[in-house]
Amino acid sequence: MNTDISLQLQQQVEQACEQVSPLRIVCGNSKAFYGSMDERMASAETLDVSEHRGVLSYEPTELVITARAGTLLSDIEKLLDDNGQMLPFEPPAYGKTASIGGTIACNLSGPARAWSGAARDFLLGCKIINGRGEILCFGGEVMKNVAGYDVSRLMAGAMGTLGVLLEVSLKVLPKAEMQSTQLFHCSSAEALEKIHAWSQTPLPISASSFHDSTLRLRLSGATKAVKAAINSVGGETLDDAAQYWHALKEQELDFFRPGSPLWRISLASDARSFLPDLAADNDFLYEWGGALRWLKSGVPADSIQQAAAELEGHAVLFRHPQQQTVFQPLSPGLLRIHNNLKRAFDPQNILNPGRLYPEL
Amino acid sequence: MDRDTTNMQKAETIEPWISKTDLIQALQEFIPDESVLYDEEDLKPYECDGLSAYHAMPLIAVLPETIEQVQRILVLCHEHHVAVVARGAGTGLSGGALPHEHGILLSLAKFREIIEINPQRRIARVQPGVRNLAISQAADQYGLYYAPDPSSQIACSIGGNVAENSGGVHCLKYGLTVHNIQQLKIITIEGELLTIGGSGLDSPGYDLLALMTGSEGMLGVIIEITVKLLPKPERAQVLLAAFDDIVKAGEAVGNIIAAGIIPAGLEMMDRLAIRAAEDFVHAGYPLQAEAILLCELDGTNEEVSEHVLQVREVLKHSGAIEVRTAKDEAERLIFWAGRKAAFPAVGRLSPDYYCMDGTIPRRQLPRVLQAIADLSREYELPVANVFHAGDGNLHPLILYDANKPGELERTEEFGGRILELCVEVGGTITGEHGVGMEKINQMCVQFDSPELQQFHAVKAAFDPQGLLNPGKAVPTLHRCAELGAMHVHHGELPFPELERF
Numbered sequence: 062m063n064t065d066i067s068l069q070l071q072q073q074v075e076q077a078c079e080q081v082s083p084l085r086i087v088c089g090n091s092k093a094f095y096g097s098m099d100e101r102m103a104s105a106e107t108l109d110v111s112e113h114r115g116v117l118s119y120e121p122t123e124l125v126i127t128a129r130a131g132t133l134l135s136d137i138e139k140l141l142d143d144n145g146q147m148l149p150f151e152p153p154a155y156g157k158t159a160s161i162g163g164t165i166a167c168n169l170s171g172p173a174r175a176w177s178g179a180a181r182d183f184l185l186g187c188k189i190i191n192g193r194g195e196i197l198c199f200g201g202e203v204m205k206n207v208a209g210y211d212v213s214r215l216m217a218g219a220m221g222t223l224g225v226l227l228e229v230s231l232k233v234l235p236k237a238e239m240q241s242t243q244l245f246h247c248s249s250a251e252a253l254e255k256i257h258a259w260s261q262t263p264l265p266i267s268a269s270s271f272h273d274s275t276l277r278l279r280l281s282g283a284t285k286a287v288k289a290a291i292n293s294v295g296g297e298t299l300d301d302a303a304q305y306w307h308a309l310k311e312q313e314l315d316f317f318r319p320g321s322p323l324w325r326i327s328l329a330s331d332a333r334s335f336l337p338d339l340a341a342d343n344d345f346l347y348e349w350g351g352a353l354r355w356l357k358s359g360v361p362a363d364s365i366q367q368a369a370a371e372l373e374g375h376a377v378l379f380r381h382p383q384q385q386t387v388f389q390p391l392s393p394g395l396l397r398i399h400n401n402l403k404r405a406f407d408p409q410n411i412l413n414p415g416r417l418y419p420e421l
Numbered sequence: 422m423d424r425d426t427t428n429m430q431k432a433e434t435i436e437p438w439i440s441k442t443d444l445i446q447a448l449q450e451f452i453p454d455e456s457v458l459y460d461e462e463d464l465k466p467y468e469c470d471g472l473s474a475y476h477a478m479p480l481i482a483v484l485p486e487t488i489e490q491v492q493r494i495l496v497l498c499h500e501h502h503v504a505v506v507a508r509g510a511g512t513g514l515s516g517g518a519l520p521h522e523h524g525i526l527l528s529l530a531k532f533r534e535i536i537e538i539n540p541q542r543r544i545a546r547v548q549p550g551v552r553n554l555a556i557s558q559a560a561d562q563y564g565l566y567y568a569p570d571p572s573s574q575i576a577c578s579i580g581g582n583v584a585e586n587s588g589g590v591h592c593l594k595y596g597l598t599v600h601n602i603q604q605l606k607i608i609t610i611e612g613e614l615l616t617i618g619g620s621g622l623d624s625p626g627y628d629l630l631a632l633m634t635g636s637e638g639m640l641g642v643i644i645e646i647t648v649k650l651l652p653k654p655e656r657a658q659v660l661l662a663a664f665d666d667i668v669k670a671g672e673a674v675g676n677i678i679a680a681g682i683i684p685a686g687l688e689m690m691d692r693l694a695i696r697a698a699e700d701f702v703h704a705g706y707p708l709q710a711e712a713i714l715l716c717e718l719d720g721t722n723e724e725v726s727e728h729v730l731q732v733r734e735v736l737k738h739s740g741a742i743e744v745r746t747a748k749d750e751a752e753r754l755i756f757w758a759g760r761k762a763a764f765p766a767v768g769r770l771s772p773d774y775y776c777m778d779g780t781i782p783r784r785q786l787p788r789v790l791q792a793i794a795d796l797s798r799e800y801e802l803p804v805a806n807v808f809h810a811g812d813g814n815l816h817p818l819i820l821y822d823a824n825k826p827g828e829l830e831r832t833e834e835f836g837g838r839i840l841e842l843c844v845e846v847g848g849t850i851t852g853e854h855g856v857g858m859e860k861i862n863q864m865c866v867q868f869d870s871p872e873l874q875q876f877h878a879v880k881a882a883f884d885p886q887g888l889l890n891p892g893k894a895v896p897t898l899h900r901c902a903e904l905g906a907m908h909v910h911h912g913e914l915p916f917p918e919l920e921r922f
């Protein structure tokens with residue numbers, strides 16, 4: 062459970078760098094469906110990080126945990142839970158083999174995201190191997206650190222294209238004393254109105270979802286605060302709420318049954334309707350107070366991404382029967398910066414080429 | 422304190438390919454004459470930021486008013502190889518806005534518009550010159566506020582906050598600037614306007630929002646910021662606890678967090694700081710104490726009541742000799758007044774003081790405070806400690822007299838050793854004030870050459886000619902090599918038993 066294979070990984074990257082042969086970084090493989098896969102990746106040699114495991118330090122009163130990238134997400138969650146703490150961004154695992162490294166590399170966050178923050182918000186530091194085979198440390202184990210550029214957060218969501226994550230340090234938080242989920246039957250427009258009105262008041266909201274004319278609102282915090290909030294928002298209290306939020310996070314709800322392509326749309330929470338002529342209300346599931354919308358739709362990618370762009374948001378083809386992910390295209394200016402950054406970390410373009418964008 | 426910075430910048434000097442007269446003329450073509458300053462007298466206000474020890478005169482200072490003007494200035498600088506230093510309100514404490522003697526000082530002071538407040542989305546879209554506090558004031562009518570609250574919030578600009586990733590007393594619970602912004606518009610050195618982030622909570626591609634935050638004007642000029650707003654808490658309550666031993670106060674902080682409570686603010690002051698503050702604002706602080714803790718709890722009424730009771734118990738169990746709860750809002754503000762005035766209060770004790778900004782893992786507090794006390798004796802300079810205790814951010818204030826020969830040099834050396842100590846115990850040389858010019862040497866202690874090289878490569882991805890704020894934030898390898906022997910390598914640290922990155 063506690064093995065350090067960083068030197069072995071470093072050697073493999075050095076070799077790949079010398080031979081200019083691409084590497085496909087793999088850990089728990091639970092998110093293999095996510096990110097694009099072109100020929101370069103299909104033929105690339107595998108760099109397997111999963112054996113690089115172990116929690117290196119965890120001091121509950123410091124609110125920080127440091128672990129090797131291959132450490133199972135479930136092991137970390139269990140350890141934190143035993144100490145009354147949690148990863149506040151509620152990462153989806155999408156499988157038992159999910160690792161902490163993969164979790165950070167994808168920067169995916171669960172139902173609490175709109176209120177607690179995303180994976181990147183809790184990343185304090187990391188150790189990486191860049192595309193030159195150098196082992197580098199950025200950030201650290203302290204909450205406040207502005208020495209140098211924030212390279213650690215740059216790794217979150219980079220899908221391994223800028224570096225191989227070796228270790229990550231994350232801020233953790235105490236678990237809420239009490240949680241309760243309230244249920245309301247209403248239209249999507251009413252749901253958005255309600256959630257925006259509540260969000261402007263200091264209620265202890267920690268998650269929301271809307272689908273099938275049902276709004277669910279999760280309240281978390283001190284017992285008295287949650288009880289008072291239940292009184293003020295009303296609605297029915299949902300039994301088995303923890304199980305619902307887990308199923309939502311892991312995409313185990315009926316809504317997520319494989320079938321039509323699944324889109325993840327991120328946009329302003331108060332955007333009323335998205336593609337009103339092409340999608341029905343029930344093709345959507347809303348989270349994050351309306352700022353995240355899952356859409357099941359076979360509408361061409363261009364149209365969906367165009368519509369998202371018009372609302373200054375973005376759309377990701379998240380799950381597709383053909384196992385392809387399509388990220389929203391970048392503006393030419395941003396693409397140039399992305400290319401330059403990629404070259405700055407991985408000049409030979411050997412780390413997960415094309416996994417994020419074909420150009421990178 | 423007084424430092425001639427000419428020498429410090431030597432290695433990083435950027436010589437313009439255009440004469441001063443021609444540059445002035447070119448600027449005056451699209452910027453009103455009164456906003457292009459070049460007389461020594463007019464330039465004087467721009468010669469330093471909040472760290473007045475470091476000063477230099479820029480070639481020209483420009484005060485544009487429109488995005489297009491900023492674009493044209495940058496195009497001009499890019500074309501003629503002119504260094505550009507962006508400046509917000511100039512309250513920075515690390516010499517980040519220190520002018521470049523052959524370059525342009527680009528003031529964003531005229532960008533003062535709050536473009537939009539959207540209570541539904543809980544965001545404000547503002548120009549970079551807007552003062553931090555002005556955002557909360559404007560959002561107040563909706564019951565919302567902008568959480569990061571640096572002590573300088575009445576003066577500092579939001580653009581400067583983003584450039585420094587500033588924090589405040591409430592960042593333990595509400596995060597730093599990086600956690601509270603959603604979108605930036607920046608202008609690259611080529612004059613291109615880029616939008617980073619979007620209307621939603623995330624955006625495609627690399628996290629450039631995080632990369633820009635805390636980048637100290639090195640990667641681009643921030644021209645618009647969309648900040649997140651939060652609902653104002655229903656209630657805030659403050660407890661003041663006195664301890665006869667600073668170590669016990671440190672343990673109390675850990676105990677509060679172990680109880681599952683994240684206070685909105687958790688601040689510590691040592692004996693010298695308590696006395697200085699008390700003499701200055703008469704907050705009623707217990708003068709017999711070796712340390713006091715201020716613990717602010719906020720949230721709904723019920724939550725605060727519950728937490729106040731719990732925290733009182735924890736503080737007593739941790740050995741507090743006295744615990745007071747502010748009985749009303751007026752008393753809460755008095756409790757805070759002492760802490761908020763701590764810097765000027767300490768300033769009254771001696772002709773000059775020098776504020777440090779290291780962060781350490783909290784468990785290292787006793788050891789670090791002991792080491793600071795020992796150094797204080799060694800250098801014969803008193804130190805007052807003010808401390809964002811919740812997140813381990815120390816502000817030791819070294820008292821000295823710049824008029825005494827050699828005292829400034831001793832102070833700087835002492836300060837440098839405190840920062841090195843912070844690195845040794847697994848912390849960092851700067852928690853919120855930034856590296857700027859001031860801590861450029863300590864960067865060589867915190868990072869090895871490959872990391873520094875990686876930083877330079879990141880910089881080059883935005884600004885290959887190195888025209889934006891040259892010589893700041895990241896030292897050249899050459900500079901570190903000259904500083905030489907001080908460099909500590911990973912694995913060869915003086916305390917190998919400590920876990921750290």
Ligand SMILES: Cc1cc2nc3c(=O)[nH]c(=O)nc-3n(C[C@H](O)[C@H](O)[C@H](O)COP(=O)(O)OP(=O)(O)OC[C@H]3O[C@@H](n4cnc5c(N)ncnc54)[C@H](O)[C@@H]3O)c2cc1C
Nearest residue numbers: 509510511512513517571572578580581584587588638643
């Ligand atoms: C009394 C006092 C108390 C303070 N308390 C705190 C505190 O509690 N917490 C804290 O974090 N800081 C604190 N500070 C430090 C300082 O106020 C912050 O760093 C602040 O964010 C600086 O903002 P500014 O507008 O004054 O920036 P400036 O000093 O003008 O500039 C700071 C840096 O940002 C760059 N910059 C400014 N504007 C832009 C822009 N638009 N685009 C690109 N780069 C830009 C500059 O080039 C420079 O590198 C304090 C300072 C003082 C004097």
